[in-house]
Amino acid sequence: MPNFLTMKREWFSNVRGDILAGIVVALALIPEAIGFSIIAGVDPRVGLYASFSIAVIISLVGGRPGMISAATAAVAVLVLPLVRDHGVDYLFAATILMGILQIIAGYLRLNLLMQYVSRSVITGFVNALAILIFMAQLPELINVPIITYALVAGGLTIIYLFPYLTKAVPSPLVAIIIITSLVYYAGIDVRTVSDMGELPSSLPAWLIPNVPFNLETLQIIFPYSFAMAAVGLLESMMTAQIVDDLTDTPSDKQREMKGQGIANFFTGFLGGMGGCAMIGQSVINVKSGGSTRLSAFVAGSFLLFLIVVLGALVAIIPMAALVAVMIMVSIGTFSWRSITDIRHHPWQSSVVMVVTVVIVVWTHDLAQGVLAGVILSGLFFASKVKAIFNVDSQLSGDGLSRHYIVAGQVFFASSDDLVEAFDFKEVLDEVVINVEQAHFWDISAVGTLDKIILKFRREGTNVSIIGLNDASAHMINRYAMHDKALEDADIAPQH
Amino acid sequence: MEHILACIDASNYADSVCEFASWSSKRLNLPIKLLHIVQRRDAVAARGDLSGSIGLGVKGKLMEELVNIEAAEAKLQIERGRLLLSAGEQKLRGDGANDVCSLHRHGGIVENILEQEDNARLIIMGKRGASHEFATGHIGSKVERVVRASNKAVLVAARKFVEPNSVIFAYDASPAANRALERLANSTLFANLPIKIIMADMDIDAHRLALTQAAAKFDPERDVEAILEQGKPEAVIAKFTQQFAQSILVMGAYGHSPIRNLIVGSTTTAMIRTVNVPVLLVR
Numbered sequence: 001m002p003n004f005l006t007m008k009r010e011w012f013s014n015v016r017g018d019i020l021a022g023i024v025v026a027l028a029l030i031p032e033a034i035g036f037s038i039i040a041g042v043d044p045r046v047g048l049y050a051s052f053s054i055a056v057i058i059s060l061v062g063g064r065p066g067m068i069s070a071a072t073a074a075v076a077v078l079v080l081p082l083v084r085d086h087g088v089d090y091l092f093a094a095t096i097l098m099g100i101l102q103i104i105a106g107y108l109r110l111n112l113l114m115q116y117v118s119r120s121v122i123t124g125f126v127n128a129l130a131i132l133i134f135m136a137q138l139p140e141l142i143n144v145p146i147i148t149y150a151l152v153a154g155g156l157t158i159i160y161l162f163p164y165l166t167k168a169v170p171s172p173l174v175a176i177i178i179i180t181s182l183v184y185y186a187g188i189d190v191r192t193v194s195d196m197g198e199l200p201s202s203l204p205a206w207l208i209p210n211v212p213f214n215l216e217t218l219q220i221i222f223p224y225s226f227a228m229a230a231v232g233l234l235e236s237m238m239t240a241q242i243v244d245d246l247t248d249t250p251s252d253k254q255r256e257m258k259g260q261g262i263a264n265f266f267t268g269f270l271g272g273m274g275g276c277a278m279i280g281q282s283v284i285n286v287k288s289g290g291s292t293r294l295s296a297f298v299a300g301s302f303l304l305f306l307i308v309v310l311g312a313l314v315a316i317i318p319m320a321a322l323v324a325v326m327i328m329v330s331i332g333t334f335s336w337r338s339i340t341d342i343r344h345h346p347w348q349s350s351v352v353m354v355v356t357v358v359i360v361v362w363t364h365d366l367a368q369g370v371l372a373g374v375i376l377s378g379l380f381f382a383s384k385v386k387a388i389f390n391v392d393s394q395l396s397g398d399g400l401s402r403h404y405i406v407a408g409q410v411f412f413a414s415s416d417d418l419v420e421a422f423d424f425k426e427v428l429d430e431v432v433i434n435v436e437q438a439h440f441w442d443i444s445a446v447g448t449l450d451k452i453i454l455k456f457r458r459e460g461t462n463v464s465i466i467g468l469n470d471a472s473a474h475m476i477n478r479y480a481m482h483d484k485a486l487e488d489a490d491i492a493p494q495h
Numbered sequence: 496m497e498h499i500l501a502c503i504d505a506s507n508y509a510d511s512v513c514e515f516a517s518w519s520s521k522r523l524n525l526p527i528k529l530l531h532i533v534q535r536r537d538a539v540a541a542r543g544d545l546s547g548s549i550g551l552g553v554k555g556k557l558m559e560e561l562v563n564i565e566a567a568e569a570k571l572q573i574e575r576g577r578l579l580l581s582a583g584e585q586k587l588r589g590d591g592a593n594d595v596c597s598l599h600r601h602g603g604i605v606e607n608i609l610e611q612e613d614n615a616r617l618i619i620m621g622k623r624g625a626s627h628e629f630a631t632g633h634i635g636s637k638v639e640r641v642v643r644a645s646n647k648a649v650l651v652a653a654r655k656f657v658e659p660n661s662v663i664f665a666y667d668a669s670p671a672a673n674r675a676l677e678r679l680a681n682s683t684l685f686a687n688l689p690i691k692i693i694m695a696d697m698d699i700d701a702h703r704l705a706l707t708q709a710a711a712k713f714d715p716e717r718d719v720e721a722i723l724e725q726g727k728p729e730a731v732i733a734k735f736t737q738q739f740a741q742s743i744l745v746m747g748a749y750g751h752s753p754i755r756n757l758i759v760g761s762t763t764t765a766m767i768r769t770v771n772v773p774v775l776l777v778r
Contacts, residue, residue, distance in 0.1 A: 008636075017540040024547035066539075163546035170547035246558060247539050248565065284547050287557055291539045332549025 010065050010293050021290025022298025024170040028281050028329065029055070029070050029303050030314065031322035032133075036076035038196055039136050040273060041083045042091065045200040047071040048307050050095075050272025053204065055300025057263035058277075059293045063255030064240040066247060066291040068282045068299055069263065071275040073133045074231045077364040079273065082224045090221055092209035095274040097218075097225035098232065099265025105233060106258030114237045114253075120349040121373035122238055123338045124356025126279060128369055129235070130334035131361055133280075137323045137330075140191070148190050148320045155179050155324025170288070172325045179321035193322070194315040201311050203304070204270040229261075230367040232276030236260050239277035246286045280329035348380040386413040391421035401430035407437035412444035422452055428461050436467030446479045498526045500615035502608060503583055504534070505575065507654065508621025513583050514656035515619050515773060517590040522684050525616055526594035529583050531576045532607050533599065534625075538564040573599070605640045612647050617684070619650045622767065639764060642748050642776045648678070649748075651767055651774045659743035659773065661689045665732050665766065667696070668705040671747030675777040679745055680712045684775075689718035691739070695731035698723055729765045736770040748776035 029051050037047030051070035058069040083091050141148070155175040162171035183190060193199065211217050240251050264274045285295050307314055342350045352373050360369030389408035396403065410418055433452070440446055449465075456463045468476060501516035503509040513529075520527050538561045580597040587595045600607045604624070612618060624637055642649050662685050666672050679685065692709050696702050702723055710721040724731050736744055748763045767774050 014537070014540045020545050024545055028547060159548045160550055163544075163548055167544045167546045170545055172547055242554065246554075246561060247537070248561075280549060283549055283553060283557065286539055287542070287549065287553070288545050288547050289540050289542055291537060328548060328550070331551060332553045335554070336552050337555060 012292070012294065014289070014291050015294065017289035018292050018294035019298050021285050021288035022295045023302050024173070024288045025068055025281050025285045025290065025295065025299040026302040026306060027170055027173045027176070028284050028325060029068075029299060030306065031325045032073065032278070032281070032329065033071050033303070034193060034196060035136060035322060035326055036071055036073055037273070038139075039073075040076040040079045040091070042088050042273065043197045044193070045198065046088065046091070046271060046273050047076070048200060048303070049204040049270055050267050050275050052300045052304040052307075053267045053270050053272050054263045054275040055296050055303065057266055058259050059295075059297035059300065061255075061262050062259035062293070062296070063252035063257075064243055064277075065249075065251070065293045066282075066285060066295055067236075067239055067243045067251075067256075067277050068285050068296055069236065069260065069275060069277045070281070070300070070303075071273055072232075072235065072278055073136055074129055074235050074366050075228050075274045075276060077132055077136070078227050078231065079224060082221070086220060089210040090217070091273055092207070092268045092271060093211045093217065094221040094224045094228065094268075095264055095272065096209070096268030097221055098228040098274045099261045099263070099268060101225055101229040102233060102261030102264060103258050104261075105229065106254055106261055109254055110233070111237055111253040111257055114241075116378075117234075117370065117374055118349075118352065118377040120345075120352040121356050121370055121377060122241075123335050124353040124373050125234065125238060125360070125366060125370055126333060126335050127338060127353070128357045128360035128366060129279065130330045131357065132364065132366075133326060133330040133333065135361070137326050140319045140323045145190060147188055151179055151183070151188075151190065151318060151320035152324045152327070155321050156327060159324060159328050172328065175324055176317060176321045179324070180317050183318045183320075184316055188318075191319045192315065193317045193319065196319070199307060199311045199315055201308060203308060204272070206269055207271050209268065227365060227367055228274045231365065232260060232264070232274060233257055234366060234370055235279065236277035239279050239282050242279060243282050243286060246283075247291055249291075280333045283332060348377075348384075352376045352380065382411070382413045385409050386411075386417070389414045389417060391418070393423075400428060401432065402426065402428055403432045403434065405434045405437070408439075409441065410438055410445040410448070411441035415444045415448035418445075418448050419452060422456075424455050424459060427459075430462045430464070431456050433463065433465050434467050435465060440476060443479050446476050449476065496526070497614050497616050498528045499523065500528050500530055500608070500611055500618045501583075502530045502532075502604075502618065502620040503579060504531060504604075504621070505579065505625040506621055506623060508623065508652055509579060509583065510586070511652045511654060511656040512619050512621050513586045514590070515650060515652045517587050517592040518656070518658060519617055519619070519650070519684055520592050520594075522686070523616060526596070527587060527592055528611070528615070529580055529587070529595065529597045530608070530611060531580050531597070531599055532604050533569060533572045533576050533601050534604070535565055535569045535572055538568075569601075604637050605644065608637075608641050609644055612645055615647055617650055618645060618647050619652060621652050622654070638767065639749070639761075642763075642778060646778065649776045651776065653771055653773045657741050657772075659688065659741060661691065661739055661742045663732070663735055663739065663742045663744045663772075664690060664692045665728065665744060665746040666692050666694045666706070666709055667728065667747075668694070668702070668709075669747060671749075671778065673709075673747075675745060675747035676709055676712055678777055680714075685743075685745075690720070691735065691742075692719065692721045693732060693735055694721075694723045695726050695728040696723065698725060728762055729769050732766055733769045736772045740772065742772050744770055744772050744774045746774065746776060748778050 033047035033051040034044045037044045054069050079091055082094060158175040158178060159171045162174050236256060237253060240253060240256055244251050260276060338353060355376055356369045356373035359372045360366050391404060391406050393402050393404045453463045499516055499520050501512050503512050516527050541564060576599055580599060584595050584597055608618060638651055664679060692706060694702060694706050706721045706723055710719050713719045736742060
């Protein structure tokens with residue numbers, strides 16, 4: 001039950017640090033909001049309004065104080081076809097539906113699914129995201145005047161070297177100011193923000209997306225909303241985990257999911273595109289000393305102030321300066337350790353990580369990459385567990401009966417190995433199968449045991465099973481058929 | 496094993512908390528558990544880096560830096576906490592309380608007290624913690640949170656321990672006050688101490704009747720005095736606590752919602768702030 005005292009702690013326990021960090025983060029949000037509006041093929045306004053509204057609403061209703069959410073790369077790359085084929089109003093409608101889906105996911109406690117996402121998949125996700133952010137900068141770096149490269153390199157140099165001079169001002173801001181002044185006063189002809197589209201000069205207003213409210217519209221937007229919701233929640237859950245670890249404080253993941261949903265729902269009505277938590281900007285926030293809800297609130301409101309009040313100044317910023325900041329975000333997001341780790345991590349983990357990255361870069365859909373990664377980790381896990389399995393046997397003194405001892409995990413992946421471990425050609429009167437140290441996990445395992453028993457019976461051998469542990473016994477009593485009348489069941493259970 | 500939970504920190508209330516603990520342990524014949532919670536400053540806020548640039552391996556570097564800052568500080572705080580606890584234990588043993596154990600925990604102050612309260616008959620804490628040391632005339636943020644969330648009686652220690660020789664009971668006929676009255680009438684802690692039931696309200700029949708009924712709850716042998724005086728509760732009660740400086744104030748606490756307190760202000764908080772005697776809060 002959130003009460004006034006909790007609120008005070010979550011908002012005003014670190015006021016100075018939060019306000020300063022929020023301002024630093026707001027500056028790091030501008031390039032992304034503008035850059036990804038352009039990728040999604042919409043006006044910069046759409047991304048800027050979205051970043052403002054998502055950051056502010058999440059600060060009020062989210063579950064992870066200190067985390068920054070706004071319009072993001074991960075979501076923007078998904079919606080390009082939707083905007084291209086149907087127009088921007090469909091994007092607003094899809095954002096509203098994305099919010100509804102996320103709220104439902106929050107009530108269904110889908111955050112618990114994150115337990116099945118292994119560390120390799122998360123690393124792959126983070127790396128793929130960094131690559132997406134970098135690739136998104138390429139249009140600004142291809143077929144441009146040579147001077148652009150010099151400006152980007154200059155910007156990066158300032159960003160990384162200026163902190164050695166002083167840490168009291170955000171170096172990305174210094175880079176933007178210096179590069180902008182240089183271009184403006186030297187009259188260098190490069191692309192600026194104003195070439196990208198009209199910046200908003202007013203506060204966002206409520207609007208109802210101009211789409212027909214019918215089933216056809218739903219069919220168009222649902223696949224996009226679903227992918228946006230999935231990617232948004234994935235990135236938010238991962239970022240929340242990163243902020244949890246850095247600040248050593250717990251967070252309410254379920255509340256965060258609902259909060260993301262509420263934020264996207266309202267953002268759609270404000271003419272913004274969908275968004276989610278941002279790994280890079282959240283790290284910037286923590287690094288700059290932001291740790292409560294106030295930091296996200298300040299980031300969002302200061303961003304709006306910048307574009308509405310200082311819009312004329314923002315318009316003359318050369319794209320090269322913003323590209324430099326985005327390259328910094330991409331470098332900071334990428335997990336460089338994972339590259340050196342490839343050498344000494346188990347090969348399976350590296351394959352999962354690389355496959356996740358490749359599929360994301362190929363499909364531009366982080367959710368598909370994560371799905372592939374999760375499936376692959378599951379398969380690798382099954383193949384490792386399957387090896388924990390062994391069958392021994394002993395022939396009795398009179399040579400008429402054999403005692404088999406099955407130990408280990410029996411499930412769909414190991415059931416073939418189980419059949420192969422028995423010698424059905426041996427002429428015996430009796431076979432005893434001791435499964436005391438075996439665990440039968442699923443109906444494939446039970447079905448295999450059935451098969452073995454029936455095969456022995458056909459050879460005229462009597463079979464008895466001993467030592468079923470409780471869980472296995474439950475599976476076998478419920479699903480096995482060798483001990484039920486055969487005519488009751490004409491089909492063996494299939495996995 | 497039922498016990499008295501005495502919460503101490505580096506504030507100068509620690510001594511009086513220990514003395515109240517040994518006083519109540521003798522009266523209730525219960526062992527004492529001394530609790531200290533390690534508080535480390537948040538390293539995130541302490542770094543003061545506004546550069547906002549993130550480079551190669553930033554997450555790992557930042558993590559390492561935060562861990563190092565906090566580890567160094569936590570080690571220091573643990574050392575200080577151990578000294579505090581052993582000083583407290585010595586003091587208690589010197590006072591003749593033999594059954595004392597210490598408990599040293601990490602984490603939030605309020606959360607920890609609530610985790611430990613299951614077997615506690617009584618929770619004793621200072622009016623202000625180390626983080627509010629400077630704000631005289633205020634109460635710390637933790638007292639209200641503990642009292643609201645806990646279902647045990649909380650004794651808020653005054654800065655100096657004076658052995659209580661009478662009980663002042665602030666009564667307003669509310670359900671919370673009636674529950675507190677029930678417990679007071681049967682309490683071992685205050686056995687044999689004279690009681691003054693004080694009601695700060697209009698002098699009308701209904702109030703007089705409520706007060707008479709309240710006094711009737713006590714053993715007829717007991718020295719009970721019922722007083723009705725017009726005025727603001729905090730002012731009236733404060734006047735009596737000054738008059739009887741060796742008393743202990745007992746009251747039902749936080750009967751209203753946090754929202755109302757935000758708007759109107761809380762009588763309980765105002766009361767704890769204005770009096771200089773120990774206060775026992777019952778919810």
